[in-house]
Amino acid sequence: MSLVENLKWRYATKQFDSSKKISDSDLNIIKEAISLTPTSYGLESYKVLVVENPEIREQLKPASWGQSQVTDASHLLVFCGFNEVTPEHIEAMLKLKSETQGVELENLNGYGDFMKSSIGNIPVETVKTWTAKQTYIAIAYAMAACAELKIDSCPMEGFDAAKYSEILGLEAKGLTAALVLPIGYRSEEDKTQHGKKVRKPFNEIFEVI
């Protein structure tokens, strides 16, 4: 099926079939799609936590407006932005680039200095917003990969980030939860799957200038 057909197939799944599990090979494809997400400066300033522990998922449910997808989906992905982007993060990325592309590290110094000065000037709170924004692109890639694999998903902002931080120990990891993505297989009982897609007409979204 084409990308658009797959996107028509997907919907924000409200009820998952808790008996169905995603295979490791499909999970790897989803991870690969997330890893291929473009990011600002290529810094990949986020982490995706794959929460497998059922007790932790039980704790996360009340912190997610009681939404059942958190416990019933096959896997729960928590997209977290870095709280800071430090010179060390920048140097680590340049080292990886140098090794991967066979470029001398010293030839990347100018790019490194540019990143360090422009990112260094961003106020701390704005850095968190900036890294969170990157996770929205990653979740879109994850959802598109899921749709191609006929795996259901539900993007979620309906959760308490402070409680997630407490339960998952995010502060110590230098992370803030931005988005949650339960993935798995829809329950036959989920009535949402039968609803027509609600979308504005093109002329309200697109404007030719």
Ligand SMILES: Cc1cc2nc3c(=O)[nH]c(=O)nc-3n(C[C@H](O)[C@H](O)[C@H](O)COP(=O)(O)O)c2cc1C
């Ligand atoms: C950033 C974001 C946050 C969302 N948060 C929730 C949520 O917390 N719970 C939920 O059931 N759906 C959530 N949704 C799903 C939207 O309501 C849904 O995508 C939208 O109504 C369009 O429907 P469709 O995805 O089925 O086409 C969220 C979607 C996005 C993109």
